[in-house]
Amino acid sequence: MVFNWFRRQHNEPSGTPSEDKQPETPAVQQTQPEPAATSTAENATDVAVDLLAYAKAAYKNIQQRQQADEQSETLSDEATTETSQLKEVTETPQPQEEKSLEDKEDKEVFLSQPTTDDQTQAELSVAPLEQATAEAQEVENSPSPLEIRGDGELGTEEGVATEPTVITNEETQRAVPTTLSFLEKAAAERQAKQERLIASAIAEPEPEVVQPAATTTSRQEQEEIPGFAFDEGFLWSTEVLAAQGRRPEDISLEEITWLKKLRQGLDKTRRNILNQLKAIVGQGPLNLAAVTEIESLLLQADVGVEATDYIISTLQKRLRQEALPPEEGIAYLKSILRDMLDTPIQKSGKLSSFAPEKETLNIWLMTGVNGVGKTTTIGKIAHLANKSGYKCLIGAADTFRAAAVEQVKIWGQRSGVEVIANPAKNADPAAVVFDAISAALARETELLLVDTAGRLQNKKNLMDELSKVRRIIDKKAPNAKVESLLVLDATLGQNGLRQAEVFSQAAQLSGVVLTKLDGTAKGGVALAVVQQLGLPIRFIGAGEGVEDLRPFSSYEFVEALLSG
Numbered sequence: 343m344v345f346n347w348f349r350r351q352h353n354e355p356s357g358t359p360s361e362d363k364q365p366e367t368p369a370v371q372q373t374q375p376e377p378a379a380t381s382t383a384e385n386a387t388d389v390a391v392d393l394l395a396y397a398k399a400a401y402k403n404i405q406q407r408q409q410a411d412e413q414s415e416t417l418s419d420e421a422t423t424e425t426s427q428l429k430e431v432t433e434t435p436q437p438q439e440e441k442s443l444e445d446k447e448d449k450e451v452f453l454s455q456p457t458t459d460d461q462t463q464a465e466l467s468v469a470p471l472e473q474a475t476a477e478a479q480e481v482e483n484s485p486s487p488l489e490i491r492g493d494g495e496l497g498t499e500e501g502v503a504t505e506p507t508v509i510t511n512e513e514t515q516r517a518v519p520t521t522l523s524f525l526e527k528a529a530a531e532r533q534a535k536q537e538r539l540i541a542s543a544i545a546e547p548e549p550e551v552v553q554p555a556a557t558t559t560s561r562q563e564q565e566e567i568p569g570f571a572f573d574e575g576f577l578w579s580t581e582v583l584a585a586q587g588r589r590p591e592d593i594s595l596e597e598i599t600w601l602k603k604l605r606q607g608l609d610k611t612r613r614n615i616l617n618q619l620k621a622i623v624g625q626g627p628l629n630l631a632a633v634t635e636i637e638s639l640l641l642q643a644d645v646g647v648e649a650t651d652y653i654i655s656t657l658q659k660r661l662r663q664e665a666l667p668p669e670e671g672i673a674y675l676k677s678i679l680r681d682m683l684d685t686p687i688q689k690s691g692k693l694s695s696f697a698p699e700k701e702t703l704n705i706w707l708m709t710g711v712n713g714v715g716k717t718t719t720i721g722k723i724a725h726l727a728n729k730s731g732y733k734c735l736i737g738a739a740d741t742f743r744a745a746a747v748e749q750v751k752i753w754g755q756r757s758g759v760e761v762i763a764n765p766a767k768n769a770d771p772a773a774v775v776f777d778a779i780s781a782a783l784a785r786e787t788e789l790l791l792v793d794t795a796g797r798l799q800n801k802k803n804l805m806d807e808l809s810k811v812r813r814i815i816d817k818k819a820p821n822a823k824v825e826s827l828l829v830l831d832a833t834l835g836q837n838g839l840r841q842a843e844v845f846s847q848a849a850q851l852s853g854v855v856l857t858k859l860d861g862t863a864k865g866g867v868a869l870a871v872v873q874q875l876g877l878p879i880r881f882i883g884a885g886e887g888v889e890d891l892r893p894f895s896s897y898e899f900v901e902a903l904l905s906g
């Protein structure tokens with residue numbers, strides 16, 4: 343079953359994701375951690391233990407999938423090597439001076455009847471392959487130095503522990519009589535080595551001193567997935583996914599990597615505001631000094647005046663009713679931010695997950711000024727679409743700048759998606775859109791991503807061009823589901839929002855993509871976007887790589903911004 347990266351759930355066998363399987367905005371509210379005031383120290387420990395067990399299970403699953411992938415890769419590599427070696431030997435038997443003609447004939451006969459039981463001299467010609475299989479088996483059979491049992495404890499299998507056997511070439515050679523012919527000697531050596539391998543495969547390692555589960559497991563796990571540690575970032579990411587009702591077996595390496603990246607991107611903003619906010623909201627109703635301090639913290643984080651005012655007044659209302667301990671105050675603040683981020687979607691009555699509709703032509707117009715990451719975003723969305731099983735196409739309608747077409751073509755190659763472009767210089771963007779829609783209809787494309795020009799002389803030109811493109815779409819694909827997404831560079835803060843206002847008048851925008859959250863961006867700009875533009879954020883980008891973009895989740899974003 344294909345994983346739908348837009349909806350973040352598996353597609354049904356029909357290819358259509360089940361809307362009912364998981365709530366659109368996953369059970370965040372219900373699964374929010376209990377407020378500190380009502381939870382006892384004991385159940386806090388229980389929650390921590392549960393989360394640790396959950397994280398371990400998720401890590402183990404990722405690990406197993408990685409190993410399975412590696413094994414299948416190795417096996418297919420081996421199979422390829424085996425086939426090519428056999429082919430080579432069969433097709434072009436190399437004459438060897440020291441071997442008799444008889445030997446060579448034997449070899450050819452054996453290769454054409456590889457299942458014979460008798461060990462002929464010719465068998466040795468495939469020894470490396472058999473050896474490889476035996477070695478693979480050895481890896482499979484040999485116990486890992488420290489096993490995690492089903493009960494989560496660490497231990498070894500029952501039985502007498504013996505030192506793992508190390509086989510040296512010298513030892514193997516010593517066991518073989520020297521009076522044998524070269525080929526016989528090789529066969530005997532191989533046999534001896536195999537016997538030693540089998541013996542070592544069932545040998546037990548020295549019993550380990552059992553360490554406390556958490557520390558030993560994490561150390562072992564750290565060693566087992568190269569470059570992917572069972573660390574604080576992993577724990578935080580799994581906690582965020584657990585809170586959204588995800589099962590440990592469904593969690594992928596990509597999701598963890600993404601969440602860690604997002605959190606890292608917002609690290610600076612979080613460090614700048616979190617502790618101070620905690621201290622202020624934990625002091626009861628906000629006095630003037632507290633209001634001024636929160637205001638300055640939020641404005642520095644690019645939240646913008648409008649959104650800052652809203653946050654403070656909503657917070658104040660609650661704090662006047664009851665005093666909240668710091669943790670609970672932050673939990674309440676998080677809920678305000680989530681509500682703000684989700685409001686545009688709720689108002690529009692649309693689904694909170696944003697995905698192309700299957701078996702329908704979806705046209706997503708990507709707009710935004712040059713340099714904000716529009717082309718990169720198109721490439722990343724195309725990659726997500728491809729991975730999620732959608733038929734995707736890109737229309738290179740940013741003809742204003744010649745290099746833009748070339749750039750989008752490169753992203754098309756990177757994401758494995760075809761690009762429709764017009765080679766003529768300064769081609770009419772509407773004509774490119776026309777061609778792209780024709781191609782999309784002919785190929786039953788489900789998602790057509792259209793790159794549009796951002797750098798036009800003035801607002802009127804921009805408006806004219808975008809309206810022309812919309813007219814073509816309405817005429818040529820009246821049933822298509824059209825979205826117009828504005829790409830905004832988060833590092834530009836309030837300046838970016840001013841550009842956004844121009845586009846929102848010109849392009850009938852339906853959503854925003856926020857890019858470069860991995861850089862110097864202050865995450866608060868997301869709140870300014872929804873408050874000032876009234877548009878939902880649909881995707882966020884946090885890096886230049888093809889995997890560095892994901893559908894926006896208010897829950898994940900706010901956790902990355904405000905969880906300590």
Ligand SMILES: Nc1nc2c(ncn2[C@@H]2O[C@H](COP(=O)(O)OP(=O)(O)OP(=O)(O)O)[C@@H](O)[C@H]2O)c(=O)[nH]1
Nearest residue numbers: 712713714715716717718746857858883884885886
């Ligand atoms: N750090 C970071 N860089 C990004 C991100 N998205 C895009 N970029 C970089 O921003 C630069 C501009 O990106 P483009 O995709 O070319 O932007 P554009 O809006 O298409 O602009 P033009 O190419 O001029 O049309 C490139 O160097 C990208 O690698 C992001 O999420 N994080």
